[in-house]
Amino acid sequence: MTANDPLEAVGVKDEVAGRIARMERLWAAGEATELALEFFSPHAILCGEGADNATIGAEAVLEALKAMLEATPKVTITLLRCTVLASDAAITWLRWDAIDAQGAQLPPMRSLTAWKKHEHWMIEADMYSFGDFDAESN
Numbered sequence: 001m002t003a004n005d006p007l008e009a010v011g012v013k014d015e016v017a018g019r020i021a022r023m024e025r026l027w028a029a030g031e032a033t034e035l036a037l038e039f040f041s042p043h044a045i046l047c048g049e050g051a052d053n054a055t056i057g058a059e060a061v062l063e064a065l066k067a068m069l070e071a072t073p074k075v076t077i078t079l080l081r082c083t084v085l086a087s088d089a090a091i092t093w094l095r096w097d098a099i100d101a102q103g104a105q106l107p108p109m110r111s112l113t114a115w116k117k118h119e120h121w122m123i124e125a126d127m128y129s130f131g132d133f134d135a136e137s138n
Helices: 006-028 032-039 058-071
Strands: 040-048 074-086 089-099 109-117 121-130
Touching (some): 006 074, 006 121, 032 058, 032 121
Antiparallel strands (some): 074 089
8 A cells, every 4th residue: 555545545444444333332242352352452552541551461451441341331432533554554533432330421532543454453552531622623
C-alpha cells in the first residue's frame, strides 16, 4: 500500500470498523476472555488517565478487561477517525460511552488506539482519557 492508494485505505478503515463493531458485541456479551484473545496482541499496552501503571501483556489485559466488564457492562464505541499507516497498521480515535453496573451513564472516554493486522486486526496499544471531542475536530 502506498500513501496514494485511497481505495486500499478505505478497505483498511472498513475492516477496522468491523472489528470495533465485533468488540462492542463481545463486550455486551461479557466475553472478557474472547475480547482479550481476539482483540489484544500478547504484548499490548494499555494506559491512561487515572491509571497508576500501564497494563502490559495478555494476563494483565485479561484481568483489566474482567474488571472493566464488571464495572461497565454496556458500552457504545464510536470510531471517530482512522488513520491508515500501512496495509497492516492503523491508528484510531475512539469515543467510549458506558453505562455502569448500577445503570448510570458515565462521562465519555476517548482513546487513541494503535492497531496491527495479524490474522485479523488487533490492538497493540491504547491510551485513554476522560472527555469528549470538540464537535469541530470531528
